[in-house]
Amino acid sequence: MKRLIALTCITVSIFACKNEPSEPLQEEIAVVEVKPNVEFGFNLDDYTVKRDTVKSGDSFGEILERNRLGYPEIFQIAEKTKDSFDVRRLTAGKPYTILFSKDSLQKPERFIYQPTKEDYVVVSLTDSIHAYTKRKPITYIEKEASGVIPQGSGISMVMQEKGLSQLLANKMANEIFAWTIDFNRVQPGDRFKVIYTDKYIDDSIYSGVDRIKAVYFEHNKEPFYAFEFETDSVKGIIDYFNHEAKNLRRAFLKSPLKFGRISSKYDLKRRIAHYGYRVKAHRGTDFAAANGTPILATANGTVTKASYTRGNGKYVKLRHNATYETQYLHMSRRNVKVGQFVKQGDVIGFVGNTGSSAGNHVCYRFWKNGKQVDPFKQKLPEAKPISDSLKAQFLEYISPIKFQLDNITVVEDVIPAEEIQPEISEIQ
Numbered sequence: 045m046k047r048l049i050a051l052t053c054i055t056v057s058i059f060a061c062k063n064e065p066s067e068p069l070q071e072e073i074a075v076v077e078v079k080p081n082v083e084f085g086f087n088l089d090d091y092t093v094k095r096d097t098v099k100s101g102d103s104f105g106e107i108l109e110r111n112r113l114g115y116p117e118i119f120q121i122a123e124k125t126k127d128s129f130d131v132r133r134l135t136a137g138k139p140y141t142i143l144f145s146k147d148s149l150q151k152p153e154r155f156i157y158q159p160t161k162e163d164y165v166v167v168s169l170t171d172s173i174h175a176y177t178k179r180k181p182i183t184y185i186e187k188e189a190s191g192v193i194p195q196g197s198g199i200s201m202v203m204q205e206k207g208l209s210q211l212l213a214n215k216m217a218n219e220i221f222a223w224t225i226d227f228n229r230v231q232p233g234d235r236f237k238v239i240y241t242d243k244y245i246d247d248s249i250y251s252g253v254d255r256i257k258a259v260y261f262e263h264n265k266e267p268f269y270a271f272e273f274e275t276d277s278v279k280g281i282i283d284y285f286n287h288e289a290k291n292l293r294r295a296f297l298k299s300p301l302k303f304g305r306i307s308s309k310y311d312l313k314r315r316i317a318h319y320g321y322r323v324k325a326h327r328g329t330d331f332a333a334a335n336g337t338p339i340l341a342t343a344n345g346t347v348t349k350a351s352y353t354r355g356n357g358k359y360v361k362l363r364h365n366a367t368y369e370t371q372y373l374h375m376s377r378r379n380v381k382v383g384q385f386v387k388q389g390d391v392i393g394f395v396g397n398t399g400s401s402a403g404n405h406v407c408y409r410f411w412k413n414g415k416q417v418d419p420f421k422q423k424l425p426e427a428k429p430i431s432d433s434l435k436a437q438f439l440e441y442i443s444p445i446k447f448q449l450d451n452i453t454v455v456e457d458v459i460p461a462e463e464i465q466p467e468i469s470e471i472q
Contacts, residue, residue, distance in 0.1 A: 092146055101136075105119075124173040161251055181246060182243060191236055225268060229346040258448075269446070271287070287446060301331050329419065333406070335376055341390045344385075345385075347386065349361035356407075358378055360372045370419075371409040372409075373401075374396055
């Protein structure tokens, strides 16, 4: 009897299991979203696309004629779009794109010309002929970078080895620190940290460095800071200042002496008694002063020569940047050595009467792009100090930026570009 009851229970359980509805097996299917191939505001998948560049001698008419349009149509297009697009302004080397219909006629429907990487002109070639100019979407990404100048190298080489844009080196050397650091004379062990913004077109096409927000450069073990700051929002004037709100664009001093007078000006037709009153070009400005008067560097620079010649006597020559050099002649004593970095106002020697000289003075010579010129006739950059009303605002503005800059770890080893992962943040 017990065996019968057990058998009955098992049978009921089996039928109960069979009658219980089973859940269907659900298979997870990955849905891949295919993004439309959109450029210039058009889905390029809807067209046959032809890309080319304007060749030397090409005209708008010749390009369209090569692409299945006749001159009557071309003339009509040029006439209807002349107020918004001058067809004569095509430039050789600039890219253009033609969108053709995908049917059997393959008729050109859009001509797209790119005068710049960001801007493009669309000419509609269909019945409603018109033209308009637009700009591709641009994304700005803030990045950080750092490095150390190795033996026998320079800032450009470091940028190249790290896969960074040469525009960073150019901006740092020629715009930001042009009057503070001579990048032709950077030293092994000099280091930098920089916060900058890269520009991308259509989120993918790199378009170069847009701006440098802040830089720290340690030159000859001396720290130099630079912070970008807008001093005039109406005129859009932007300049670089150090952490103490001092302008980095330093003007040359008017004189290499604190106390002295001009005894002879720059004169290419001057007659000199020392040479028998023959016409002999005087490519310097003489400042007369007592023997031993300190001679000052008129701007930051690096000593390239500290020597003696029969004509110059004891002299010093400074390189200030890639454009300007100065020289100081007839010293009684030099106070610097070749390779030494000096600041504006540093004493580099003392007035004397050495060489071809008729009295105690310093002959101040000035080079621009390798040519001796009259410094008093040059339009030299002026250092405009930040206004008192803006100074407090500036110091408050740079406080978090300086904190960020100071906390960047200087990367000394050369790292392949694809391995560099700088922290980035998108700027709206």
